[in-house]
Amino acid sequence: xxxxxxxxxxxxxxxxxxxxxxxxxxxxxxxxxxxxxxxxxxxxxxxxxxxxxxxxxxxxxxxxxxxxxxxxxxxxxxxxxxxxxxxxxxxxxxxxxxxxxxxxxxxxxxxxxxxxxxxxxxxxxxxxxxxxxxxxxxxxxxxxxxxxxxxxxxxxxxxxxxxxxxxxxxxxxxxxxxxxxxxxxxxxxxxxxxxxxxxxxxxxxxxxxxxxxxxxxxxxxxxxxxxxxxxxxxxxxxxxxxxxxxxxxxxxxxxxxxxxxxxxxxxxxx
Amino acid sequence: xxxxxxxxxxxxxxxxxxxxxxxxxxxxxxxxxxxxxxxxxxxxxxxxxxxxxxxxxxxxxxxxxxxxxxxxxxxxxxxxxxxxxxxxxxxxxxxxxxxxxxxxxxxxxxxxxxxxxxxxxxxxxxxxxxxxxxxxxxxxxxxxxxxxxxxxxxxxxxxxxxxxxxxxxxxxxxxxxxxxxxxxxxxxxxxxxxxxxxxxxxxxxxxxxxxxxxxxxxxxxxxxxxxxxxxxxxxxxxxxxxxxxxxxxxxxxxxxxxxxxxxxxxxxxxxxxxxxxxxxxxxxxxxxxxxxxxxxxxxxxxxxxxxxxxxxx
Numbered sequence: 001x002x003x004x005x006x007x008x009x010x011x012x013x014x015x016x017x018x019x020x021x022x023x024x025x026x027x028x029x030x031x032x033x034x035x036x037x038x039x040x041x042x043x044x045x046x047x048x049x050x051x052x053x054x055x056x057x058x059x060x061x062x063x064x065x066x067x068x069x070x071x072x073x074x075x076x077x078x079x080x081x082x083x084x085x086x087x088x089x090x091x092x093x094x095x096x097x098x099x100x101x102x103x104x105x106x107x108x109x110x111x112x113x114x115x116x117x118x119x120x121x122x123x124x125x126x127x128x129x130x131x132x133x134x135x136x137x138x139x140x141x142x143x144x145x146x147x148x149x150x151x152x153x154x155x156x157x158x159x160x161x162x163x164x165x166x167x168x169x170x171x172x173x174x175x176x177x178x179x180x181x182x183x184x185x186x187x188x189x190x191x192x193x194x195x196x197x198x199x200x201x202x203x204x205x206x207x208x209x210x211x212x213x214x215x216x217x218x219x220x221x222x223x224x225x226x227x228x229x230x231x232x233x234x235x236x237x238x239x240x241x242x243x244x245x246x247x248x249x250x251x252x253x254x255x256x257x258x259x260x261x262x263x264x265x266x267x268x269x270x
Numbered sequence: 271x272x273x274x275x276x277x278x279x280x281x282x283x284x285x286x287x288x289x290x291x292x293x294x295x296x297x298x299x300x301x302x303x304x305x306x307x308x309x310x311x312x313x314x315x316x317x318x319x320x321x322x323x324x325x326x327x328x329x330x331x332x333x334x335x336x337x338x339x340x341x342x343x344x345x346x347x348x349x350x351x352x353x354x355x356x357x358x359x360x361x362x363x364x365x366x367x368x369x370x371x372x373x374x375x376x377x378x379x380x381x382x383x384x385x386x387x388x389x390x391x392x393x394x395x396x397x398x399x400x401x402x403x404x405x406x407x408x409x410x411x412x413x414x415x416x417x418x419x420x421x422x423x424x425x426x427x428x429x430x431x432x433x434x435x436x437x438x439x440x441x442x443x444x445x446x447x448x449x450x451x452x453x454x455x456x457x458x459x460x461x462x463x464x465x466x467x468x469x470x471x472x473x474x475x476x477x478x479x480x481x482x483x484x485x486x487x488x489x490x491x492x493x494x495x496x497x498x499x500x501x502x503x504x505x506x507x508x509x510x511x512x513x514x515x516x517x518x519x520x521x522x523x524x525x526x527x528x529x530x531x532x533x534x535x536x537x538x539x540x541x542x543x544x545x546x547x548x549x550x551x552x553x554x555x556x557x558x559x560x561x562x563x564x565x566x567x568x569x570x571x572x573x574x575x576x577x578x579x580x581x582x583x
Binding site for chain 2: 128
């Protein structure tokens with residue numbers, strides 16, 4: 001198999017295009033939706049997709065496209081919070097563990113290994129059953145659960161770089177530890193960290209949607225794609241477009257980032 | 271042998287820690303089970319009496335050991351909501367979820383290995399990329415939406431089954447399995463995509479190794495190289511992955527049971543979380559966690575059996 005030497009591949013391009021498109025729609029949804037996502041219209045229940053209602057209407061006559069835009073916003077913001085919190089904490093923990101090593105590193109690594117052995121949804125279920133439901137608790141539970149994967153990855157990279165010559169010479173020159181960690185080593189871990197961030201983002205979207213679908217995530221009256229899918233299941237027979245369009249939005253959202261991460265990984269591996 | 275004893279000891283310690291965590295987690299719940307059962311209007315005397323009856327007046331450590339002793343004898347305590355032993359509530363749910371897990375695993379195994387070999391041996395770049403893209407799409411579909419798609423396509427459009435019309439295995443084994451095929455397929459599909467991707471990469475890697483080149487230079491045919499040399503080695507990481515995915519299949523079934531209204535452990539777990547029925551939640555979490563630990567242990571052993579290099583360390 002001949003290996004491509006250029007940094008760009010079809011996965012990266014299609015992922016970037018799709019993600020940009022979805023991001024554009026999400027930004028659009030923040031400022032404008034064709035109809036009010038909560039406006040009910042008794043006369044326009046269960047309308048199939050048409051020029052007036054791009055994705056049709058639901059059981060209350062609400063415009064599904066507007067609701068998908070709003071739900072995608074909510075899902076996206078939750079995923080953004082989860083990744084921001086867990087990546088920051090994970091990188092911090094992982095870099096310290098990897099750079100210093102020692103007993104604390106050993107214990108934390110064991111804990112991270114055991115947490116990642118369990119599926120995130122199961123642990124999230126347990127946490128939510130203890131803390132109660134709602135948006136904030138979903139963010140809390142998922143952030144907590146995603147820390148280990150980032151910590152593990154960063155730890156490995158920092159442990160590897162610790163002994164490299166450029167780090168040694170920086171240390172000899174008297175560069176402060178903080179500067180070595182975050183100015184010298186951290187940028188070199190980006191090729192590994194970046195795909196992990198996109199994967200983490202996908203997992204966050206997926207977990208939030210699953211939890212809301214199961215009724216233990218975002219609660220009704222708030223918008224969420226998972227919640228909409230849970231509603232739409234009842235009308236699978238009479239209004240299949242409700243489920244198909246909402247689910248399609250989730251798939252496209254995830255697919256964009258997953259293509260992006262696949263492209264990044266392929267670029268790294270050559 | 272020494273390795274085996276060491277690993278078994280580690281397994282027992284891990285199971286012990288898991289049970290401790292499963293117990294402690296439900297000690298820090300903000301809501302008091304007694305107020306939950308009696309409501310906020312109860313007299314202090316009634317609350318104290320119920321507390322004593324449930325054994326909640328004893329120290330946490332004592333309760334842990336009595337709970338653990340019960341669990342080891344198969345006694346998980348009594349449900350707060352239904353006032354019946356948790357064991358009886360689980361008795362007809364566990365086999366069902368077990369059956370669903372087994373079927374899903376079977377599907378994953380039967381579909382992913384031939385497809386993975388096919389993907390790994392494709393020589394056309396276009397087909398290979400097409401396969402990879404399809405894989406990527408399949409992995410992007412959330413399991414519950416996939417279940418809904420299966421319901422819609424096979425149930426409502428093709429009318430191969432009626433979604434929601436679950437047949438109990440007590441009434442008819444064949445009817446039950448015929449219904450479970452569809453949720454099992456939904457659970458298996460993303461796993462198949464992941465396994466195919468893994469196997470494809472592993473075969474590709476093996477086919478580039480020196481021993482394959484040597485064998486080829488001595489005149490071995492492509493099929494012989496693939497099945498006799500590359501595949502056995504490529505399957506080693508897949509075995510571990512498959513064993514671990516048994517754990518994920520079990521949790522995926524929690525979600526899928528909800529979509530296909532299969533009255534298994536998953537639905538019981540979700541209902542118990544909503545009701546604040548903590549003895550039931552605790553028991554199910556413990557069983558699922560123990561299952562995951564055991565499956566990982568089995569994966570470890572299988573790995574050592576399959577790869578002689580691991581046995582040597």
